[in-house]
Amino acid sequence: MRILVVEDNPAVARSVAAILERRTFAVELAADGDAGLERLLSGTYDVAIVDVMLPGRDGFSLVRAARAEGIGTPVLMLTARDAVEDRVHGLNSGADDYLVKPFAEEELLARVTALARRAERPFAQTIRAGALEIDVAARTARYAGRELRLGKTEFRLLEFLARNAGTAFTRAQLLERVWEYDFDGSSNVVDVYVSQLRRKLRAAGARAPIATVWGVGYKLEREP
Numbered sequence: 001m002r003i004l005v006v007e008d009n010p011a012v013a014r015s016v017a018a019i020l021e022r023r024t025f026a027v028e029l030a031a032d033g034d035a036g037l038e039r040l041l042s043g044t045y046d047v048a049i050v051d052v053m054l055p056g057r058d059g060f061s062l063v064r065a066a067r068a069e070g071i072g073t074p075v076l077m078l079t080a081r082d083a084v085e086d087r088v089h090g091l092n093s094g095a096d097d098y099l100v101k102p103f104a105e106e107e108l109l110a111r112v113t114a115l116a117r118r119a120e121r122p123f124a125q126t127i128r129a130g131a132l133e134i135d136v137a138a139r140t141a142r143y144a145g146r147e148l149r150l151g152k153t154e155f156r157l158l159e160f161l162a163r164n165a166g167t168a169f170t171r172a173q174l175l176e177r178v179w180e181y182d183f184d185g186s187s188n189v190v191d192v193y194v195s196q197l198r199r200k201l202r203a204a205g206a207r208a209p210i211a212t213v214w215g216v217g218y219k220l221e222r223e224p
Contacts, residue, residue, distance in 0.1 A: 002026045004048040006036030006062065007078070010053055012101070016049060016078070019105050020112070020173055033057025040066050045073050046116045050081035052090065058095040067094035074115035078103075129165040129220060131206070134158065143204035150200065153178070157193050161210065163218035168213040194218055 003020055007013040007019055008031050017027045026045070031037035032056040040048055040062070047073050048066075052059040063075050077090040080101045087098045096118075127134040131144040141148040141158060142199040150158065159180050161169075169177070179189075201209035211221050 001027070001045045002034065002044065003112065004028050004030065004039055004043065004045045004073075005032065006030045006039075006048065006050045006059070007056065008032055008053075012051075018109070019108060020213065023109060026123055033056075033059065033062045039064050040071055040073060044053075047112050048073050048075045049078050049112070050075055050095070052077060060089060063090075063094045073116065076111055078117060127159065127224055128163045128164045129222065132158075132162060132201075132209075132220075143201055143206055143209075146204040148200050148204060150197075154193060154197055154200075158197055158220075161218070162163055165220045166222040168216045168219040170217040174217065190218070 003025050005013055005016050005020075005027055007016065007029070010031075013029050013031070017029060023187050026086055028039060028045075030039050031046045034056045036048075036050060036054070037057060048058045050062055056063070057122050059077060059079070061141075063077075066073070066075075074097075075095045077095045077098045078101065079090075079098075090098050096115055098127055099108060116198070125135065132142075134141045136159060139155060141150055141155065154179070157174070160174070160178050198210050208221055213219055
């Protein structure tokens, strides 16, 4: 796997490179935004890890410019800025994931591997999980042929659970993956939306559409 790291702090760049190279990944470094963009436009990488605060062109600008040129390389934003608006800005700029410093080595590796795997296997536009069928392009969902009338967030939540049917996610993970920013830990927004989806799925004939996994969170049951 070939990875580009755009980071102006030499110590951080060396640390990230060492973590990745221990997993036999090939790593190239760029120390500023302009150099990073030039490498991204001219090279072929499985994943790019881009710091936000860079000399010259910042990370947000780098990603926007790369996307404008049709570069689809998955991008992980790596930064010390953990405010909600910064995360949203990064994702809206075209980044695929966001990791805040300081980070655990295992989490960095897990996120990089997940991004590379996602790029190798493009998301299906039609998702089927038992009697549930989701048309991502048309933004429609049906259960046993019956249309589910879903709001925007309900649809995103059901789509995510269906893509990962059988896998349990915590509320925090669902907030990060579906809402793409953090709510206060006391928020019950996930429970509210799961309850709404359960009601609509049961009305269409599903028996146990979304299971509660005690001590973890929720998962969409795999149906025959």
